Amino acid sequence: MDNGTSATDIITYIGIPLAVLGVLPILYSFVRAILVQRSIRRTLHRHGLLDSSITRGSLMEGIVEVELPRCTITPLDRDEDPEYWKLNSHQVFLKGGSWSVFNWNTLVTGRQLVRCQYKDELRVPEADIDFEDLIAFLLDRGAVPDPKGWRLLKSIGLWTPTGTALLLPPRGISGTVLKVATPDNADGLLSLQVDWKSEWDTRGSFSLPPFWVRLKQPGSGKLLADGKETMGEPETIDIKDDVSDSQDDHEPQAQDISRDSTLVTETTSDTEISASQPLVKLIEEGKLHVTSRPNDSVRFKLDGDRVHKVLFEDEELPTGEIREMASAGETANLWFISAASSLSQSLESELWNFTIPNQITSFVKRKSVPCGVMVLLGILNDDDVPPWSSPPPSLQDSVHEVGERMRQDMYERQLENAMPPAQAAEARRVRMMRSAHEFHNQHIARQKAVREYEDRRLVEAIQSSRLENGTVAQATLAYLIAEKVVPEDYTTKDLALAVLYLMVVDNAKATLIGDILERWALWSQFGGMQKVQLELLIKNKVAFCYAAALVAVVYHAEAGDSNPSTDMLECLKSWKRVRLG
Known part of the structure; x- marks a missing residue:
């Protein structure tokens, strides 16, 4: 070349640096990999x-x-x-x-x-x-x-x-x-x-382990004004067949037939009602038959969708005694666990592994108890509900009828005074027989009017407008408080917890409550209450109040729409295994 540079010089001064630059990324990757590996190992x-x-x-x-x-x-x-x-x-x-x-x-x-x-x-x-x-x-x-x-x-x-x-x-x-x-x-x-x-x-x-629930025996701190811890027991009432048995056919009197003195109302008051026994005492008596060791609480766990056995505890330690729940019946068992699930936020552990069945959730949301029935049971007054019954018939004679009868009697007495003694005596006998016959006919007519009104009132009560289950529970709770069956500071939740404990220690009461709930659900679903179902409630009014408390707690739990159990159980079924990272 003219300037004295050769190919060797070009390779030396230009090619080698370019080659070195080409190798630098590889060297950088090499060094970086070593450093990253050391950093990762650390x-x-x-x-x-x-x-x-x-x-x-x-x-x-x-x-x-x-x-x-x-x-x-x-x-x-x-x-x-x-x-x-x-x-x-x-x-x-x-x-x-x-x-x-x-x-x-x-x-x-x-x-x-x-x-x-x-x-x-x-x-x-x-x-x-x-x-x-x-x-x-x-x-x-x-x-x-x-x-x-x-x-x-x-x-x-x-x-x-x-x-x-x-x-x-x-x-x-x-x-x-x-x-x-x-x-x-x-x-x-x-x-x-x-x-x-x-x-x-x-x-x-x-x-408590997951999915276990503890129920503490009710009573502590819940006292009535007189210092006695009281709750009630289901009561049995016999229905009178005919009010005329106690009346004198020879001296008929006009009967008061106001709305508060009809046949059904009379059967739910006065001497036909058995004395309400304190629930705390009732529970203690039940415990004497099912346990022999001191205990103050119970715990249970779901087996599928049922509770098969309950373990008794003393100071939160198992006593070794077990109570079988199967004998109370399927309905009572299902309602027991449904109410316990609804109340689980108030208990020590929540039943996240149970979903209340659809037939129960749909039932508790329906209005099903007629307001007239609540009046007939003596739980509500007529002033507390909308008008539902026809007015009672008047059994008193009108002023015109009384005056006409008195004038006729005076006229006949004047005629008798003008007659010879023998004829006057015969006329007097005929007048008294006719008067007695008229009184008897009036008595029969009044009794017929009473029976017709009572029958009509029963039908009107059954067909009256229905109340929300929450309203029914509040009314039944107020009734139990007024009757000193529960303390004044009890809430529906307190009552439901006490009822659950009662169902544990007394299978007979549990079966009765379950039977009422089953019939209640049936009339709610199929056309309304029948007379035979009303008679059942009349005979077991306090048990109906207990059942209403269980319905209410499930009703309020479902109304809140905050229970994730259903969705959570569905997800647990969909994914058996997950990745946790």
């Missing part, structure tokens, strides 16, 4: 995963491959392992490692390869766990289901938005315990993320 060591993982780097590509164990986890033994109630002291704070916040039984089922270019991409494999076991464990720790989250998960399944909360911390605390997470693969399993803080721990080994 991270794995810090989280206690180094010994169980395998790391290798593709230095030319700048990628670090990490093989991490994939685990299947199950909760520890609740009663035997104290670590069940503790948080993991070696929690993994990497992505996918939220499950390590708790201590688990861990079984390695395989390995998962994670490819990382940066240490921030390192992700711990999600753990497989039985969905029901996970929910039961978190509920046992004190978590509370979020109705909106379960409803959303039931509706759209795997498309549920990431971050949707399924379980919340114990009541009154903000945060999220269990939420939907982004899956790390597309294998069709639901991915979840869990979180827990030590300040959320409100339960321990002393608490």
Whole structure:
């Protein structure tokens, strides 16, 4: 070349630098892979995963491959392992490692390869766990289901938005315990993320296990004004067949036939009513027949959708005595668990694994008790309900009829005075016989009017407008308070809890209450109440009041629309296993 440069010089001064520049990315990837691998190994060591993982780097590509164990986890033994109630002291704070916040039984089922270019991409494999076991464990720790989250998960399944909360911390605390997470693969399993803080721990080994319920014996602190703890028992009333048996046919009198003195009202008052026995005493008497050891509470657990046995406790410790519930009947058992489920927020543990049957939920929402029946039972007054009955017939003679009868009697007496003695005596005898016959006919007519009015009043009561079940429960509670069957500070919820305890210790009462509820549901569904059903309520008015309390608590629970049990159970059936990461 003219300037004295040769091809060798060009290669030396231009080609070699260009070649070096071409190798620099490879060198950069090489160095970065080494640094990332060292950083990942330090991270794995810090989280206690180094010994169980395998790391290798593709230095030319700048990628670090990490093989991490994939685990299947199950909760520890609740009663035997104290670590069940503790948080993991070696929690993994990497992505996918939220499950390590708790201590688990861990079984390695395989390995998962994670490819990382940066240490921030390192992700711990999600753990497989039985969905029901996970929910039961978190509920046992004190978590509370979020109705909106379960409803959303039931509706759209795997498309549920990431971050949707399924379980919340114990009541009154903000945060999220269990939420939907982004899956790390597309294998069709639901991915979840869990979180827990030590300040959320409100339960321990002393608490009831999940899906168990404790009922404490009613009575403590519930006193009447006279210092006696009282509740009532179902009462038996005999219906009179005819009010005319007690009347004198020879001296008929006009009978008061006002709305408050009809046949049915009379049978529910005065001497026909048995004395109400305090429920606390009734429960104690029932306990004497079914237990022999001191006890102050019971606990039970669902077996399917029924309660088969109840365990007695003394100071929250089992006494070893068991009460079988099957003999009370299917209806009583179903209503027992339905009411307990509705009241479970007031109890120590909630029955998240039970859904109230549709036939009961639809029944409690229907207006079914006629207002006239409540009046006939003596639970409400006519002033408390809309007009429902026709006015009673008048049994008094009119002024004109009385005056005409007196004038006729005076005229006949004057004629008798003008007659010879023998003829006057005969005329007087005829007049008195005619008068007695007229009085007898009037008496028969009055009794017929009474019976017709009573029959018509029964029909009108059955056909009268129906009341909400909540209104019926409030009225029956007020009646029990007025009769000193329950303390004045009792609420419908208190009464329902007491009734549940009564059903445990007295199968006869439980069967009676279940029979009333069954008949109640039947007339609610099929055309209204019949006379025979009204007679049943008249004979067992207090038992009807008890049944109304159970209906009311289910009614209020369903009206709140906040029970996630139905949606949660559907989701547990849809996903047997989930990924927790």
